[in-house]
Amino acid sequence: MLADGSALAIWFTYPPQGSQARQAWVYAQDGRLDGDRIRFSSAATTRGPRFGPGYDPAAFRFVPWGTLEFRFTDCDRGEVTFSGPAGWGSGTREIARLSSVGELECAGKKQVQPSGARTLAGLRQRSGAWFDPTHAGEGWQVEELADGRTVVYWFTYDERGEQAWTIGTSASGGDRFEIASNLRPVGASFGATFDPANVRLEPWGRIAFDFTGCDAGTMTYESTQPAFGRGQLRATRLAKLAGTACLEGAPSLPLAGTWSAGATMPAPQSEFALATAGPVACAAGGLGGLRDVKCYDVDADTWTSLPPLPAARDHGAAIVLDGDLVVAGGYRSGEEESPPVNGWRYRSSESRWEPMAQAPYVVASGVAVQDGFAYFGDVGGEMRQVNLRTLASRTIARHGLTGRDHSQVVAFQGEIWMIAGRDATLQHNATVSIYDPAADAWRAGPPLRFARAGFAAAADDRMILVAGGERLANPRSVVGDVEGIAAGAGAWQPVGRLPAPVHGFGGAIRGNAFYTLGGSRAPGIARNEGQVQVYRWNP
Numbered sequence: 001m002l003a004d005g006s007a008l009a010i011w012f013t014y015p016p017q018g019s020q021a022r023q024a025w026v027y028a029q030d031g032r033l034d035g036d037r038i039r040f041s042s043a044a045t046t047r048g049p050r051f052g053p054g055y056d057p058a059a060f061r062f063v064p065w066g067t068l069e070f071r072f073t074d075c076d077r078g079e080v081t082f083s084g085p086a087g088w089g090s091g092t093r094e095i096a097r098l099s100s101v102g103e104l105e106c107a108g109k110k111q112v113q114p115s116g117a118r119t120l121a122g123l124r125q126r127s128g129a130w131f132d133p134t135h136a137g138e139g140w141q142v143e144e145l146a147d148g149r150t151v152v153y154w155f156t157y158d159e160r161g162e163q164a165w166t167i168g169t170s171a172s173g174g175d176r177f178e179i180a181s182n183l184r185p186v187g188a189s190f191g192a193t194f195d196p197a198n199v200r201l202e203p204w205g206r207i208a209f210d211f212t213g214c215d216a217g218t219m220t221y222e223s224t225q226p227a228f229g230r231g232q233l234r235a236t237r238l239a240k241l242a243g244t245a246c247l248e249g250a251p252s253l254p255l256a257g258t259w260s261a262g263a264t265m266p267a268p269q270s271e272f273a274l275a276t277a278g279p280v281a282c283a284a285g286g287l288g289g290l291r292d293v294k295c296y297d298v299d300a301d302t303w304t305s306l307p308p309l310p311a312a313r314d315h316g317a318a319i320v321l322d323g324d325l326v327v328a329g330g331y332r333s334g335e336e337e338s339p340p341v342n343g344w345r346y347r348s349s350e351s352r353w354e355p356m357a358q359a360p361y362v363v364a365s366g367v368a369v370q371d372g373f374a375y376f377g378d379v380g381g382e383m384r385q386v387n388l389r390t391l392a393s394r395t396i397a398r399h400g401l402t403g404r405d406h407s408q409v410v411a412f413q414g415e416i417w418m419i420a421g422r423d424a425t426l427q428h429n430a431t432v433s434i435y436d437p438a439a440d441a442w443r444a445g446p447p448l449r450f451a452r453a454g455f456a457a458a459a460d461d462r463m464i465l466v467a468g469g470e471r472l473a474n475p476r477s478v479v480g481d482v483e484g485i486a487a488g489a490g491a492w493q494p495v496g497r498l499p500a501p502v503h504g505f506g507g508a509i510r511g512n513a514f515y516t517l518g519g520s521r522a523p524g525i526a527r528n529e530g531q532v533q534v535y536r537w538n539p
Contacts, residue, residue: 001242005372005389007031007038008129008239009068010141012153012165014188016087021162022186025155026084028068032389036078040068043084048161049137051228059161060137070095075106089191101127102146103414104243108439110146113490115446116434118413120488123247126173126211129239132219139238140219142209144173152179152207159227166204177209184225204228209235214246242371243414243438251462251486254512254537259499261532262515263301267292268530270520271454273318273327274506281508282306282320283517284327285313287526290334293325293346296532298508298515310344310353311336317367319374321388324348328359328367328376358391360384366409366457368416371437375416377409383418383435399433399442406453412464413487414438417445419466422453426472449492452479456507456516462487465495465514470503476523478503482535500531512537 001007011026028040043066048059065084072078076097083090103109103122111122131139138156145151150170158164168179187200205223212218215237222230240246265283272286282295290312295304309327316330328343343359346352362384365377369388376384381398398404403423410417416435422428430452432445448466455469463486469479480501483492498516504526505519514535521527 001033001371002128003240003242003244003371005033005242005387007033007040009038009040009043009070010153010155011043011068012155012167012185014186014190014194015163016191017189017193018087019189020160022158023165023184024163024190025165026065026068027155031068033387034390034392036072038070043068043082045163046137047157047163049135049157050159050161051157051164052159053231055135055138055157057134057136066090091191099143099151100146101241101244102144102148104241104438105146106439108436108441108443112443113446115490116432116444117446117485117490118245118415118488120247120250123245123413123487124174124214125241125244125246126214126237127244128237128241130235131238132233133236135233140235142177148172150177152177152209154182154207166207168204168207175211179207182207182221182223211235214248243436245413245461245487247461247487250488253463253484253486253489253493253495254514254535255493255495257496257514257535257537259496260534260536261499262298262534263296263303263532265294265296265518265530265532266303266305267294268528269294269518270502270504270526270528271314272504272506272518273313273316273330274508274517275318275320275325276508277320277323279510281506281515281517282318282325283506284318284325285309285316285330286518287314287504287520288528290314293327296515296517298510298513306346307351307353310341310355315364316343317362317365317376319367319369321345321374326356326359328356329362329378331363358386358393360386360393364405365407365418365421368409368411368459370411370414370416373437375409375411375435377404377407377418379405381407381418381421383409383416396435396440399435399444400431402429402431402433403427406455406469408455408457408466410457410459410464412459413461417459417464419457419464420448420452420455420469422472428453428471428473446485446491449483449494450479450481452481454503455479456505456519458507458509458514460509463509465507465509466492467507467514467516468498468502468505468519470523472524478521478523496535498533500529500533502531512539 028043141153168182170177269286272283279299291308293306312334313330362378381404404421407421428451430448434445452469502519
């Protein structure tokens, strides 16, 4: 699975009997996840370019092949059904896991600190698809395995423009992969006549990768086969695996920033749904404007309005889907549409709202988007996971018995963090639960320094920041403390205080600034002043 929620498959195999080629690989992209299945409606083979310095991308030909469908019976087993062209045929084969990519194992993350946060070592992953931009049509599949080794598949072409591929293993990962014995499997044929005894592992030579960052490096090769020779290519990341992360350096929290004020929210709101896309953050519904939708451009420091929601809502959740604002759930306040709906989608190209039956009905928590899925928290601690390509959804059971009323949900380094909240007795907590989508499992995360509910939370690839909130148990109070955790760190640290403590508000990080929008100055009620508070720091 890739970071956009689609699936990619490369089947390294052999040609049917009668082919002049010695190897073959079948390529399928844009696979769709549907429950325990991944479907590829269009697979292809390729041919055309000749290997080496004279590689010509213009000679590349995409040859339609057929379809693939994977069905998994558990994390390590399943079957693949294929339908190919004449000579390839169709059929179903059992499949079993051969290896596991490190930090994407079914048993969960291994490089985790005692607090539950991921270590920096676990956040330097280069697994995924790589290529040289001047050699479109060939490339490498890199897999950093759980045992510390790295496997590299090179899908390319021979001197005649027929498909070729190699496989090799590096003893370690890091900034350099060196494969001293790269191999080229040949000799077998595809289909019913396949005999593993016919496979010969021809020595090919050596390859090495030297990385200059998370997404770039140099690949050198020296083959013992004259048709391939020696050379150097520019390695560029083409696709990242879902759930992986790669950080350069060690991020730190912005402890020396300064606060300033942004443009005040017109008709101030609190307890609204907030969604961000690029420089724009939109607040929908909420106390003080139950149908209002206002969008703040953080770069321009200006507010604009969208048409009002079809019905009043507060304490809802919002995301941006294909450029459209989606508002889900929320307490129904006042006159409701008949029949009631779970949420709405704003068709931006038509400037209108429409009911969205697939929106989950959730209240008083948060939502995060990661790797093509949205994770909607709910007041009871459950999460609704929505596939943003198909809009299919499922419920993820809560972690423990922690109260999650007025909690927040953020995506951080390949995982989903559900943070703090309160229970039905108004007992507030600082508990953090981390959901690992690769393992489909929760674990405990590092607790906040201060218990709170109704706060703002925002994350990027460097940090999570949490600000404000309220406590309703005696004494009732609005929280002004800001705290954060940097990627690779094991605990939260203080990051100053809000100039104007508030609760029921939203937050967003853009560049080197943390923006908080709206909120109420009084605990348990809406006393909204519409302030935009901005915390800026130097890079």
